[in-house]
Amino acid sequence: MKKIGYYGFPPREIIDYYKSKGYEFVDLDIDFSYKNTEILPKTTCQIIKNIVTNAINKRDEIEKIIATTGKDKCDNGFFVANILKELDFDVIFTENTNKNRKDTPISDSVLSLSKKIDLIMQGIVKKIDTSVYKKAYNPKFGFWGVPPNDFSILDIFPDDTIVLGWVRAVEAEVPSDIELEMYVPDGLKIVFFVQSFCSKSILAKYLAEKYNGLYIDLDRNATISIKSKIEAFIRLNQ
Amino acid sequence: MIADIGTTWTKILDGKYYHVLPTRQIIKEKWFFKKATGHLGKNYSSFYMNELEALARGSRKIIKQDSFVVVDVGSRDIKYVRFDNGSLTKLDWNQSCGATTGFTLELLMNYYSLSPKEIVIKSDEPFSPLTCAVFGIEKVFDLIINNVSPEVAIGSFINSIALNIYEFVGKPEKIFLSGGMCENIAFVKSLSLLTEVVTLGRFVLLEGIR
Numbered sequence: 536m537k538k539i540g541y542y543g544f545p546p547r548e549i550i551d552y553y554k555s556k557g558y559e560f561v562d563l564d565i566d567f568s569y570k571n572t573e574i575l576p577k578t579t580c581q582i583i584k585n586i587v588t589n590a591i592n593k594r595d596e597i598e599k600i601i602a603t604t605g606k607d608k609c610d611n612g613f614f615v616a617n618i619l620k621e622l623d624f625d626v627i628f629t630e631n632t633n634k635n636r637k638d639t640p641i642s643d644s645v646l647s648l649s650k651k652i653d654l655i656m657q658g659i660v661k662k663i664d665t666s667v668y669k670k671a672y673n674p675k676f677g678f679w680g681v682p683p684n685d686f687s688i689l690d691i692f693p694d695d696t697i698v699l700g701w702v703r704a705v706e707a708e709v710p711s712d713i714e715l716e717m718y719v720p721d722g723l724k725i726v727f728f729v730q731s732f733c734s735k736s737i738l739a740k741y742l743a744e745k746y747n748g749l750y751i752d753l754d755r756n757a758t759i760s761i762k763s764k765i766e767a768f769i770r771l772n773q
Numbered sequence: 774m775i776a777d778i779g780t781t782w783t784k785i786l787d788g789k790y791y792h793v794l795p796t797r798q799i800i801k802e803k804w805f806f807k808k809a810t811g812h813l814g815k816n817y818s819s820f821y822m823n824e825l826e827a828l829a830r831g832s833r834k835i836i837k838q839d840s841f842v843v844v845d846v847g848s849r850d851i852k853y854v855r856f857d858n859g860s861l862t863k864l865d866w867n868q869s870c871g872a873t874t875g876f877t878l879e880l881l882m883n884y885y886s887l888s889p890k891e892i893v894i895k896s897d898e899p900f901s902p903l904t905c906a907v908f909g910i911e912k913v914f915d916l917i918i919n920n921v922s923p924e925v926a927i928g929s930f931i932n933s934i935a936l937n938i939y940e941f942v943g944k945p946e947k948i949f950l951s952g953g954m955c956e957n958i959a960f961v962k963s964l965s966l967l968t969e970v971v972t973l974g975r976f977v978l979l980e981g982i983r
Contacts, residue, residue, distance in 0.1 A: 767825035
């Protein structure tokens with residue numbers, strides 16, 4: 536089967552077009568445990584490193600790469616799209632500017648946080664049946680941010696943790712909707728997460744201060760202190 | 774018996790009695806505790822609580838106030854929690870840089886065979902932040918090369934560590950200090966130049982798991 540790489544949340548019509556052409560999609564944001572390429576500086580967000588590392592390691596598998604290059608991703612998404620083009624990949628430059636918000640049943644459901652985020656990200660390229668998931672009625676905690684490179688931190692959260700930030704915007708199909716990304720409901724204790732060296736740290740730090748949340752950043756793998764901070768934050772606020 | 778098993782020292786509560794033993798002895802003799810916290814606590818106990826939570830719970834028991842900031846300065850890390858009106862509002866744990874920790878200081882003082890009471894803390898010089906422990910040590914060496922005594926040079930280094938910690942915990946008007954650095958009078962004096970300091974001693978985390 537033909538494979539096409541993508542990163543971020545490309546416009547729905549572009550995904551549908553390549554689906555109709557029979558392509559299998561490969562999410563290049565995910566850490567497939569390859570050794571990081573030396574092309575990018577060490578002080579680069581791990582997700583961006585993943586994109587380039589995965590592309591190079593999967594060069595023989597993928598025919599094209601759908602790159603998200605606008606506010607729906609980040610400046611580095613734009614820069615690496617150009618680097619990949621320089622490296623002779625067939626890059627399709629896109630920007631998802633959709634502003635029509637859909638509901639967010641997975642973000643608001645009772646389900647393990649890692650499963651929630653995984654389903655939402657899978658939802659970019661496949662239809663997810665959300666009718667089976669129960670709504671969380673009295674959530675105490677929220678997770679704000681992007682899918683972490685290391686999902687193990689998500690296991691610390693209770694199942695009724697609400698998903699906020701960019702991941703919620705992805706489920707709503709509006710990855711460039713900054714208002715939704717910055718939306719924080721009242722009464723929740725929230726962990727504001729970013730990948731180290733990601734420009735979203737500006738938002739995360741600001742919001743964490745504003746809402747008395749916990750600001751967390753991690754690079755490739757979560758350290759003991761990162762996990763302990765989240766664990767203490769949750770246990771002491773329960 | 775319960776224990777706070779830190780990187781260098783293990784604090785033990787056995788009934789009513791407190792003990793401090795080198796952690797290397799705990800490892801060598803394979804001690805096992807009913808409850809433990811600390812860096813190595815998971816491997817040597819049947820119940821484990823992480824240090825940050827133990828600090829929060831212990832300080833809540835000891836400090837009879839609803840709003841306070843407590844910071845624990847250990848050999849390899851610092852951690853703090855802040856309570857406002859009885860609710861936890863901030864917590865953080867810095868484990869990745871030695872610029873704020875006791876280990877770097879201990880290393881320097883041992884190197885020059887100095888005790889805390891021999892260190893000169895100057896209140897009339899501006900405190901400058903320390904971006905990195907290695908750079909800080911280099912600065913100490915530079916001062917000594919330029920005929921500044923080790924007592925004064927290390928005092929200046931301590932002022933920088935104190936400033937880092939003060940800024941890390943959000944510059945409160947009062948700090949409750951936990952951990953081994955409570956026993957370092959040079960450090961306590963330095964931190965006291967920036968804010969009011971109340972020392973709690975080395976057993977706050979044990980109180981948290983008690």
